[in-house]
Amino acid sequence: MRPDLPWFCRNRYLMTGATVALAVATLAACSSSSSSAAGGSTSSSSSSSANKSPILIGASLSLTGDFSADGKFFQNGYTLWADDVNAHGGLLGRQVQLKFLDDKSDPTQVQTNYQALINSDHVDLLFGPFSSLLTTPSDSVAARAGYALVEGAGGTEAVFTNPANETDKNVFDVSLPVRDYFKPFITWLSSLPASQRPKSAAYPMADDPFGSGPVQPVEAQLAALGVKTVYSKIFPEENSSYKPAADQVAAAKPDLVMLGSTDVPTVQAFVQAFQQQHYNPKMFIAAGGPDQGAAFTSAVGKGNAQGIMVPNGWYPGYQSSASQAMVQAYVSKYGGAASDVSADVAEAYSVGQVMADAVTATGGTDNAKIISYLHAGHTFQTVQGPVQFDSLGRNTQALAYTFQWQQNGTAFSQVLPIGSTGSVQIIATKPDWAG
8 A cells, every 4th residue: 555656547557357368369479489498397399289288377275264265266366367368369379277276274285285286287387375374385385496476465574575585586466565555544644633533543463464464564653643552462363362352452442443354254253342342443444354345244234334444455346447347257257246356356367467468578488587577677557556576576566545334334435545536535433333
């Protein structure tokens, strides 16, 4: 979430998935480059027949376990991207084939999976898993084999400063860095007169890089604005730990609750505990969970969702033709409504777009060339907005917003940055719980 970036011009960075795929197909028709070995593990002949063999892309995803809801959205996003590319001729005239392995949301299993994808399946390219918790160990495997790991859900500092990445610089996160999640919110609070800012704040955080990563830097920033910390603790990411932490926050009665959550159940537990304690914060913003559309509102109740905020770099109503085309394609393929499409889908789709650009530009699947190209300062076009990588693979051009549930929990609205295209008026004080 970078308030210094040109949000007003974001639409000019975007193309529809179909347009991207068509551009890739057109470039492929003009290319005479042959595919080369991928990370030393997969080889391809330079003959025309070999060049027409599928490009095999492997990914380990949490299809079961704690992250299964997100993992399945990622699988759908990757698949939708591949369908779009293949419908327009593939990459360099070759169809894209995806290989998914279930890591069961386990850091050990994810390493085993990537080893299998590289050494047994001999994939040409790798897409990342879901969550920073699984991306860090995945990179250790990818780095040893010389593969680029393009991913969309591993944005904590631990991923970028992982020794394997600091040495090989092979991780590329297309999404908003976690450390920047709350920047629009902090910028907005800073702009308020002191009398309108919260006087106190609580920072409960799940023991997960995504939970604590975006919240911990904020405490000092708000303290500098005169906001007193009344609670700041990391709790185990287990259902049995949610209510005790929520009860402690409710007892402190802060004006602002900034919850370091990773999923819907965590936020749901806090909402329920707050209701039971007859505590209603004036402002409530959570790192993750409220962005999960109908899954969130059905869990907490639409009326209780009113006024709750969440940071993100994308949402289904994102005002760009590129995003809307992807959402329409998703609904057509998987059903549901636009509001049901998770941000995970856009993150996964953007991974494919960036990799497609690199494959096309380098003329093949040579991972060393792809890594070099991704580090060359290019700006890539994705459904989430512009992507440009720094030396450790952070997206320095990521767009950042804050969203809020409004209209009695029926509208998920972009509210920050103030004045940005698509932003509506923020509900500065959260209404009482609906019961």
